[in-house]
Amino acid sequence: MSLFQYRLSELHNMLHAGQASVSELTEESLSAITRLDDKVNAFLTLNEEGARADARTLDDKLASGASRGLLFGLPAGIKDNIVTKGLRTTCASRFLDNYQPIYDATVAAKLRQADAVTIGKLNMDEFAMGGSNENSAYGPVRNPWDLERVPGGSSGGSAAAVASGEVFFALGSDTGGSIRQPASYCGVVGLKPTYGLVSRYGLVAFASSLDQIGPLTRTVEDSAYVLQAIAGYDAQDSTSAKVDIPDYLSALTGDIKGLRIAVPKEYLGEGVDASVRETVLSALKVLEDLGAVWEEVSLPHTEYAVATYYLLASSEASSNLARFDGVRYGVRVDEGGGLLDLYLNSRSRGFGPEVKRRIMLGTYALSSGYYDAYYLKAQKVRTLIKQDFDEVFKKYDVVIGPTAPTTAFKLGSQTEDPLTMYLNDILTIPVNLAGIPAVSIPCGFAEGLPVGLQIIGKEFDESTVLRVAHAYEQHTDHHKQRPQL
Amino acid sequence: MSITVKDVQHVARLARLHLSPEEEATFTEQMNAILQYAEKLSGLNTEGVQPTTHVLHVSNVMREDVVKESLTLEEALLNASEEEDGQFKVPAVLE
Numbered sequence: 001m002s003l004f005q006y007r008l009s010e011l012h013n014m015l016h017a018g019q020a021s022v023s024e025l026t027e028e029s030l031s032a033i034t035r036l037d038d039k040v041n042a043f044l045t046l047n048e049e050g051a052r053a054d055a056r057t058l059d060d061k062l063a064s065g066a067s068r069g070l071l072f073g074l075p076a077g078i079k080d081n082i083v084t085k086g087l088r089t090t091c092a093s094r095f096l097d098n099y100q101p102i103y104d105a106t107v108a109a110k111l112r113q114a115d116a117v118t119i120g121k122l123n124m125d126e127f128a129m130g131g132s133n134e135n136s137a138y139g140p141v142r143n144p145w146d147l148e149r150v151p152g153g154s155s156g157g158s159a160a161a162v163a164s165g166e167v168f169f170a171l172g173s174d175t176g177g178s179i180r181q182p183a184s185y186c187g188v189v190g191l192k193p194t195y196g197l198v199s200r201y202g203l204v205a206f207a208s209s210l211d212q213i214g215p216l217t218r219t220v221e222d223s224a225y226v227l228q229a230i231a232g233y234d235a236q237d238s239t240s241a242k243v244d245i246p247d248y249l250s251a252l253t254g255d256i257k258g259l260r261i262a263v264p265k266e267y268l269g270e271g272v273d274a275s276v277r278e279t280v281l282s283a284l285k286v287l288e289d290l291g292a293v294w295e296e297v298s299l300p301h302t303e304y305a306v307a308t309y310y311l312l313a314s315s316e317a318s319s320n321l322a323r324f325d326g327v328r329y330g331v332r333v334d335e336g337g338g339l340l341d342l343y344l345n346s347r348s349r350g351f352g353p354e355v356k357r358r359i360m361l362g363t364y365a366l367s368s369g370y371y372d373a374y375y376l377k378a379q380k381v382r383t384l385i386k387q388d389f390d391e392v393f394k395k396y397d398v399v400i401g402p403t404a405p406t407t408a409f410k411l412g413s414q415t416e417d418p419l420t421m422y423l424n425d426i427l428t429i430p431v432n433l434a435g436i437p438a439v440s441i442p443c444g445f446a447e448g449l450p451v452g453l454q455i456i457g458k459e460f461d462e463s464t465v466l467r468v469a470h471a472y473e474q475h476t477d478h479h480k481q482r483p484q485l
Numbered sequence: 486m487s488i489t490v491k492d493v494q495h496v497a498r499l500a501r502l503h504l505s506p507e508e509e510a511t512f513t514e515q516m517n518a519i520l521q522y523a524e525k526l527s528g529l530n531t532e533g534v535q536p537t538t539h540v541l542h543v544s545n546v547m548r549e550d551v552v553k554e555s556l557t558l559e560e561a562l563l564n565a566s567e568e569e570d571g572q573f574k575v576p577a578v579l580e
Contacts, residue, residue, distance in 0.1 A: 098564075099564055100563060100564060102556065102560040102561075102563055102564075103556075195539070195540050195541065196540075196541050208539075209538065209539040209540075235548070238546040239539065239541055239543075241541060241543075301529075303525070304525065304526055304529060306522075307522055307523040307525055307526050308526065310519065310523065311523055311526075318500060322501070325501075326566075327565070327573050327575055328564065328565055328573055329564035329565065330564070332566040332567065334567075334576060337576065338576050338577060338578070339575050339576050339577070339578050340501075341576070342575065342576055343501045344501055344502065344503040345503060347501055347502055347503075348502055348503040348504070351502075353508075356502055356504070356508070356512075357512060357515060357516075359500050359502065360493070360496055360497065360500055360502070360512055360516060361516060361519060361520075363496050363499050363500040364488070364492075364496045364516065364520075367496065367499060373527070374520075374523065376536055377526050377527065377531065378523075378526060379536030379537055379538065380531035380534040380535070380536050380537075381526055381529060381531060381534075382536070382537040383534050383535055383536065383537045384529070384531070384534060386537060386540065418515055418518075418519065419515075419518050419519055419522055422519075433537075434540065435539070435540030435541070459540075
């Protein structure tokens with residue numbers, strides 16, 4: 001029987017009881033990758049030797065009876081925009097094809113401190129820009145439920161690796177839905193924490209005011225486990241929040257009696273597939289049976305979220321990606337001209353089309369004469385979007401809706417039309433703009449493809465978000481379904 | 486408001502991107518579509534609304550000005566494709 005059927009806490013106990021070894025878990029993960037990754041393409045770099053060496057060290061530690069970290073012996077994948085010392089980190093960009101980080105991101109260091117095993121680096125949309133994983137310079141990731149469909153993005157490799165049983169958990173990043181949307185498309189649990197809860201130090205910046213790292217896992221309990229290990233203040237990140245970290249596992253009580261749920265009418269309206277709507281309404285019925293009450297509310301500025309997001313995120317990206325100049329790291333195309341030519345040629349050769357498009361859009365929005373009309377205006381609308389949530393959270397504990405308006409679409413079906421692609425993020429983007437936490441959990445299938453339920457909470461109230469998700473999961477078995485590969 | 490190929494060329498220069506004529510044409514069309522969509526914001530009254538730069542309740546983060554360990558020269562230059570005398574090498578800046 002596959003070790004992938006167990007929750008992280010069960011594996012923890014099995015390791016303790018000598019029923020499994022870290023090396024066994026590591027080999028199980030590596031052999032799954034050998035068997036499946038030609039089809040799925042979730043991995044960009046494997047840390048085969050490093051993982052085996054770490055596994056042996058951890059097995060020795062187990063034998064010696066030394067104290068063990070929270071994620072002891074668990075093989076994990078890390079999205080390739082999170083730097084890992086000595087382990088190639090590309091952001092799925094040709095620009096960084098040979099980049100060897102000289103330091104660990106705080107989350108990578110925390111996984112190490114928690115005794116996890118890093119199996120390798122996961123495919124994504126280039127610099128996390130995209131919602132289908134088709135913007136990777138190393139080929140798209142394929143959805144384990146249907147290899148002709150996208151896994152979602154930008155953390156598509158993270159979601160697909162967890163869904164197909166290649167790793168026991170993965171880290172992703174979410175700027176406008178990049179953890180939750182692929183989690184939804186691939187039928188796994190994806191959590192975007194509150195902005196500032198998890199350190200961004202060592203996350204290659206896309207849109208600094210929106211980016212947040214979080215776990216992709218098979219169960220809600222696993223998500224709580226990983227969050228526990230990676231959350232917390234970090235002096236290396238000036239936007240890290242100084243808040244007390246609660247015990248997330250103890251929040252998983254299964255009790256949601258009297259919980260007040262808001263369901264925004266904008267999240268079930270036009271543009272949302274009927275099959276997705278039906279699946280989400282059935283999930284609300286389950287929560288109702290567990291003693292929660294739900295009411296329809298309005299988040300009136302939802303329709304402005306996508307425009308706001310693409311102006312703000314692209315503006316921040318155009319500034320953040322200015323560091324890729326061909327001098328200190330990455331591609332350098334020197335054709336004998338001056339310094340300006342070096343910049344122009346290196347960047348033009350190194351970046352893919354979507355990255356160029358967003359740099360262009362952001363540069364335009366920030367340029368003289370357009371700043372007030374686009375960038376400043378979008379910052380003001382961001383305030384209105386946040387106020388929508390503040391208002392609803394005065395009366396309700398969580399906001400619930402679908403994670404994405406549709407299930408996974410066919411590869412190549414939207415690549416010609418960036419705007420249509422951007423609209424897939426309409427239900428996840430408002431959460432990033434407001435900085436609040438949200439999880440996507442499997443809530444059923446439509447025509448054989450997973451549907452995600454999005455549970456959104458108050459800032460720093462991951463405990464309630466996870467409690468609701470866990471209560472739902474305890475009474476359903478969607479999360480136990482596995483793709484046949 | 487619609488943008489032209491000339492605008493795209495100007496913005497590309499600001500963004501330090503060299504675009505092919507095909508890219509210029511595609512981006513002109515796509516940026517127009519995206520900006521036209523973004524026009525919907527202009528219909529929204531935001532008078533008196535404060536802009537949100539980020540959502541955190543913190544402002545400046547300061548630390549003591551003390552000497553700490555930093556990268557070694559070797560580490561800092563590890564990913565540079567060209568270096569000389571322990572420095573990053575760039576083409577001539579002045580003619």
